[in-house]
Amino acid sequence: xxxxxxxxxxxxxxxxxxxxxxxxxxxxxxxxxxxxxxxxxxxxxxxxxxxxxxxxxxxxxxxxxxxxxxxxxxxxxxxxxxxxxxxxxxxxxxxxxxxxxxxxxxxxxxxxxxxxxxxxxxxxxxxxxxxxxx
Amino acid sequence: xxxxxxxxxxxxxxxxxxxxxxxxxxxxxxxxxxxxxxxxxxxxxxxxxxxxxxxxxxxxxxxxxxxxxxxxxxxxxxxxxxxxxxxxxxxxxxxxxxxxxxxxxxxxxxxxxxxxxxxxxxxxxxxxxxxxxxxxxxxxxxxxxxxxxxxxxxxxxxxxxxxxxxxxxxxxxxxxxxxxxxxxxxxxxxxxxxxxxxxxxxxxxxxxxxxxxxxxxxxxxxxxxxxxxxxxxxxxxxxxxxxxxxxxxxxxxxxxxxxxxxxxxxxxxxxxxxxxxxxxxxxxxxxxxxxxxxxxxxxxxxxxxxxxxxxxxxxxxxxxxxxxxxxxxxxxxxxxxxxxxxxxxxxxxxxxxxxxxxxxxxxxxxxxxxxxxxxxxxxxxxxxxxxxxxxxxxxxxxxxxxxxxxxxxxxxxxxxxxxxxxxxxxxxxxxxxxxxxxxxxxxxxxxxxxxxxxxxxxxxxxxxxxxxxxxxxxxxxxxxxxxxxxxxxxxxxxxxxxxxxxxxxxxxxxxxxxxxxxxxxxxxxxxxxxxxxxxxxxxxxxxxxxxxxxxxxxxxxxxxxxxxxx
Numbered sequence: 001x002x003x004x005x006x007x008x009x010x011x012x013x014x015x016x017x018x019x020x021x022x023x024x025x026x027x028x029x030x031x032x033x034x035x036x037x038x039x040x041x042x043x044x045x046x047x048x049x050x051x052x053x054x055x056x057x058x059x060x061x062x063x064x065x066x067x068x069x070x071x072x073x074x075x076x077x078x079x080x081x082x083x084x085x086x087x088x089x090x091x092x093x094x095x096x097x098x099x100x101x102x103x104x105x106x107x108x109x110x111x112x113x114x115x116x117x118x119x120x121x122x123x124x125x126x127x128x129x130x131x132x133x134x
Numbered sequence: 135x136x137x138x139x140x141x142x143x144x145x146x147x148x149x150x151x152x153x154x155x156x157x158x159x160x161x162x163x164x165x166x167x168x169x170x171x172x173x174x175x176x177x178x179x180x181x182x183x184x185x186x187x188x189x190x191x192x193x194x195x196x197x198x199x200x201x202x203x204x205x206x207x208x209x210x211x212x213x214x215x216x217x218x219x220x221x222x223x224x225x226x227x228x229x230x231x232x233x234x235x236x237x238x239x240x241x242x243x244x245x246x247x248x249x250x251x252x253x254x255x256x257x258x259x260x261x262x263x264x265x266x267x268x269x270x271x272x273x274x275x276x277x278x279x280x281x282x283x284x285x286x287x288x289x290x291x292x293x294x295x296x297x298x299x300x301x302x303x304x305x306x307x308x309x310x311x312x313x314x315x316x317x318x319x320x321x322x323x324x325x326x327x328x329x330x331x332x333x334x335x336x337x338x339x340x341x342x343x344x345x346x347x348x349x350x351x352x353x354x355x356x357x358x359x360x361x362x363x364x365x366x367x368x369x370x371x372x373x374x375x376x377x378x379x380x381x382x383x384x385x386x387x388x389x390x391x392x393x394x395x396x397x398x399x400x401x402x403x404x405x406x407x408x409x410x411x412x413x414x415x416x417x418x419x420x421x422x423x424x425x426x427x428x429x430x431x432x433x434x435x436x437x438x439x440x441x442x443x444x445x446x447x448x449x450x451x452x453x454x455x456x457x458x459x460x461x462x463x464x465x466x467x468x469x470x471x472x473x474x475x476x477x478x479x480x481x482x483x484x485x486x487x488x489x490x491x492x493x494x495x496x497x498x499x500x501x502x503x504x505x506x507x508x509x510x511x512x513x514x515x516x517x518x519x520x521x522x523x524x525x526x527x528x529x530x531x532x533x534x535x536x537x538x539x540x541x542x543x544x545x546x547x548x549x550x551x552x553x554x555x556x557x558x559x560x561x562x563x564x565x566x567x568x569x570x571x572x573x574x575x576x577x578x579x580x581x582x583x584x585x586x587x588x589x590x591x592x593x594x595x596x597x598x599x600x601x602x603x604x605x606x607x608x609x610x611x612x613x614x615x616x617x618x619x620x621x622x623x624x625x626x627x628x629x630x631x632x633x634x635x636x637x638x639x640x641x642x643x644x645x646x647x648x649x650x651x652x653x654x655x656x657x658x659x660x661x662x663x664x665x666x667x668x669x670x671x672x673x674x675x676x677x678x679x680x681x682x683x684x685x686x687x688x689x690x691x692x693x694x695x696x697x698x699x700x
Binding site for chain 2: 012014015018019021022025056082083084103104105106107108
């Protein structure tokens with residue numbers, strides 16, 4: 001089975017890079033970007049399976065980003081990981097197609113579990129779509 | 135019981151009360167003064183003018199009376215004088231000196247009603263009585279030494295003052311000179327006096343006649359006549375021409391009198407009318423009393439109205455002020471909560487990010503430590519323990535920020551009409567579930583048919599859950615009769631929800647701090663100190679109040695009051 005491609009979008013470089021390293025160590029193909037442009041570029045070029053997205057970033061609002069990502073590739077699963085409050089952010093995110101919503105600091109095992117589940121869901125959906133096409 | 139409107143609000147209210155009191159006082163004073171001054175001016179002026187006009191009227195009336203009586207008396211005297219003069223002129227001296235003739239004349243006089251002569255006589259120029267007829271036997275009398283005869287000698291006719299005659303009776307005499315003799319007639323004093331005595335003015339007024347020396351010339355039925363000196367004084371004051379002289383407010387024996395004096399008999403006598411001031415001006419006094427009564431009534435009325443109006447206005451202003459203050463307070467409260475919420479969300483974000491980095495870096499170290507080259511390291515377990523601690527403390531930070539965030543996140547803050555009993559019942563069920571294994575009984579004691587309150591159901595439930603959790607926590611685990619009771623009650627225009635426990639109670643020193651954010655007595659890491667402050671914020675926002683009573687060893691009661699929905 002091929003490795004799961006994970007894209008981390010977070011303006012907190014220190015967090016994103018370390019987190020990316022740790023995912024790499026655990027056998028994921030991960031990559032961290034800190035702005036919207038780089039993120040879109042990466043999505044276009046590498047087609048990640050799962051995106052870890054921070055909601056509050058200077059260049060673009062996380063929810064906006066989520067919408068654009070889902071538009072670019074509906075099969076992408078997005079897990080929101082943010083330091084910001086739960087209030088309306090969670091509802092918004094889920095409404096716009098986020099797979100889950102996690103609050104920083106989150107345990108890496110929790111995140112990995114979400115990534116696995118998100119990926120499984122994505123795979124199942126793709127299989128379903130493929131079977132339909134056939 | 136502690137009210138969270140703390141002391142500064144009480145001070146504010148005290149200040150307000152002082153302000154409103156002084157406002158009322160000022161308003162009363164101004165109203166009374168500004169009504170009182172014109173009233174006083176009008177009353178004084180009208181009193182003055184009425185007084186003057188009425189006195190003028192009374193004086194004019196007395197004047198008229200005095201003139202009338204003067205004329206009356208002068209007429210009487212003139213008439214008597216004319217009788218004697220006619221007699222003297224129509225007969226010669228010798229005939230007049232005949233006693234028989236005199237007797238005939240006197241009887242004629244007596245037959246006519248207007249005559250009041252008691253005798254008739256003729257005196258020669260030496261004063262010897264020549265002829266006499268009348269009541270007295272006076273044939274040998276000689277009048278040469280008498281005062282009146284000396285005066286009469288000088289004049290063609292003369293009316294004497296009243297004197298005690300030779301007969302010892304008061305009388306006065308009319309004489310008319312005829313050649314060498316004097317025709318003399320004595321006037322019936324009582325008849326003359328009665329003319330004056332019969333004069334009556336009002337209830338206390340009467341009249342008498344004085345001569346220039348202040349001697350009485352008539353009898354007076356009333357013995358209130360002051361001493362002769364007083365009359366002399368009065369007469370000397372009056373410039374007795376033909377004019378009426380009026381002295382009012384003449385005091386005698388504690389009473390005030392009005393004296394009216396008018397000359398009689400060519401100025402030799404004075405007709406005096408005496409009346410008590412009280413009587414003469416009785417109507418004026420009545421009017422004055424009525425005026426005073428009306429004035430007093432008006433003043434009292436003004437004061438009462440000023441008081442009532444001022445109080446009403448102040449009450450209204452105070453109500454408006456209180457309503458405004460309440461609104462301001464609510465606005466301030468809302469603003470405070472909103473900014474606290476924003477702050478909380480901001481802090482949560484600002485803290486969670488660095489904490490996330492720390493935890494992540496610690497995780498990274500952990501990852502690296504698991505590599506083979508470190509497996510032999512002496513302190514590997516110690517490193518792992520430290521890393522686990524960092525992770526755990528990171529999670530604790532997250533918990534705190536989550537609690538903080540619940541400030542900003544009011545589950546469903548929409549206010550609807552809710553039935554408190556239903557919420558309590560549901561909450562009790564929920565808590566029973568979670569405290570199944572604690573030996574604590576959770577009991578609900580609800581008043582049936584409770585009116586609805588306007589509140590957010592989820593928020594109220596949050597508050598109740600918080601209070602019940604606290605209550606259960608306060609009960610010693612080793613005790614087996616722990617009890618938490620929730621009581622709902624209708625109380626006038628609001629309902630109360632009381633959450634009581636028989637736990638360890640809250641020390642007095644902590645009671646007024648328990649609603650403050652971050653105040654906690656739980657061990658570090660077990661409580662954030664935000665629960666009750668959130669409860670407080672929620673209840674206050676709904677227009678209610680939350681208070682606490684507690685006794686060490688007995689337990690604690692939290693009382694929530696919420697206004698009934700309209």
